[in-house]
Amino acid sequence: MPYVNIRITNEKVTPAKKAQLIQGVTTLLKDVxxxxxxxxxxxIDEVETDNWGIGGETVTERRKRGE
Amino acid sequence: MPYVNIRITNEKVTPAKKAQLIQGVTTLLKDVxxxxxxxxxxxIDEVETDNWGIGGETVTERRKRGE
Amino acid sequence: MPYVNIRITNEKVTPAKKAQLIQGVTTLLKDVxxxxxxxxxxxIDEVETDNWGIGGETVTERRKRGE
Amino acid sequence: MPYVNIRITNEKVTPAKKAQLIQGVTTLLKDVxxxxxxxxxxxIDEVETDNWGIGGETVTERRKRGE
Amino acid sequence: MPYVNIRITNEKVTPAKKAQLIQGVTTLLKDVxxxxxxxxxxxIDEVETDNWGIGGETVTERRKRGE
Amino acid sequence: MPYVNIRITNEKVTPAKKAQLIQGVTTLLKDVxxxxxxxxxxxIDEVETDNWGIGGETVTERRKRGE
Numbered sequence: 306m307p308y309v310n311i312r313i314t315n316e317k318v319t320p321a322k323k324a325q326l327i328q329g330v331t332t333l334l335k336d337v338x339x340x341x342x343x344x345x346x347x348x349i350d351e352v353e354t355d356n357w358g359i360g361g362e363t364v365t366e367r368r369k370r371g372e
Numbered sequence: 373m374p375y376v377n378i379r380i381t382n383e384k385v386t387p388a389k390k391a392q393l394i395q396g397v398t399t400l401l402k403d404v405x406x407x408x409x410x411x412x413x414x415x416i417d418e419v420e421t422d423n424w425g426i427g428g429e430t431v432t433e434r435r436k437r438g439e
Numbered sequence: 440m441p442y443v444n445i446r447i448t449n450e451k452v453t454p455a456k457k458a459q460l461i462q463g464v465t466t467l468l469k470d471v472x473x474x475x476x477x478x479x480x481x482x483i484d485e486v487e488t489d490n491w492g493i494g495g496e497t498v499t500e501r502r503k504r505g506e
Numbered sequence: 507m508p509y510v511n512i513r514i515t516n517e518k519v520t521p522a523k524k525a526q527l528i529q530g531v532t533t534l535l536k537d538v539x540x541x542x543x544x545x546x547x548x549x550i551d552e553v554e555t556d557n558w559g560i561g562g563e564t565v566t567e568r569r570k571r572g573e
Numbered sequence: 574m575p576y577v578n579i580r581i582t583n584e585k586v587t588p589a590k591k592a593q594l595i596q597g598v599t600t601l602l603k604d605v606x607x608x609x610x611x612x613x614x615x616x617i618d619e620v621e622t623d624n625w626g627i628g629g630e631t632v633t634e635r636r637k638r639g640e
Numbered sequence: 641m642p643y644v645n646i647r648i649t650n651e652k653v654t655p656a657k658k659a660q661l662i663q664g665v666t667t668l669l670k671d672v673x674x675x676x677x678x679x680x681x682x683x684i685d686e687v688e689t690d691n692w693g694i695g696g697e698t699v700t701e702r703r704k705r706g707e
Binding site for chain 3: 346
């Protein structure tokens, strides 16, 4: 029954990688809290780098500097 | 003043259906809790099936099996 | 499979009212989008009036003025 | 370490405006709560006007009436 | 830089279990997407069973039936 | 009409500080995007330090080390 929301920057994450994240989080919740995988929901949000800020600036700016 | 966030998979939901959801939730909050419709906010997020997981796998995989 | 998050101020909402909201939203998603009620998740967050702002001020302040 | 999520309608917000929002919120959290800007995360979600409801109707409808 | 929000019912999860979840998710994001653990944020929300609905009813009701 | 969610650790933030955050964010959205303050909603979530992770560990652990 858990609901997990993973928010990451939109930088070419493949469907295979997303499937790995979903499986990994679902397994973790089963292992740590014995949560039923059948009702564990995982939603991945991919956010444009213009829309993600850290340290007071956008990730777009940071990427330009090679960070 | 309530804020409601509805998250669904992105599978061709028409603007008319979205309007129905928004109206329905707003009316429900008026009926059950007497919340003022004028300040009730409803936001619908449509999530790609690659990004939505349940039962440890993506909805894309489930749809391939006809589920 | 939808996930719905209802955020309201924490002002003595009874368990019966919460159950009504949950049932109402689940039925709405079934009626409008034919979503399976068995996997529809609804989470209600009750937020203290000090922590909810609208119009640039807290709901606590508004309630003091009788709004 | 704060996490701030700003949700607005998707109506041609420029990258420069987004950068201003991110900087402004980060500075506010430093000024008011002495939060370290280096670990303050700000995520902006732009939501289609069909998907945003207020007063029981979509913003698309309201915009048509010039509101 | 990812932000992960884990929402579970409030049913006596110990601090040690929470620490395991946080470590597990952070490691997963490092392994799958090479995300820097130092800026990965994980927030766990524990929700009262009266406030969590699935299948159109509260978890409180389900627990009463031994589910 | 914007909705802003500020998530911080629960470490004795006074009502006055919360009111400052709400006012500050509302003013920022007015100044940068000309958003109407009357319908700008700001919700502050205070999260226990056991439930907030960064760098793979809880904030509780970090606070113990004086960070």
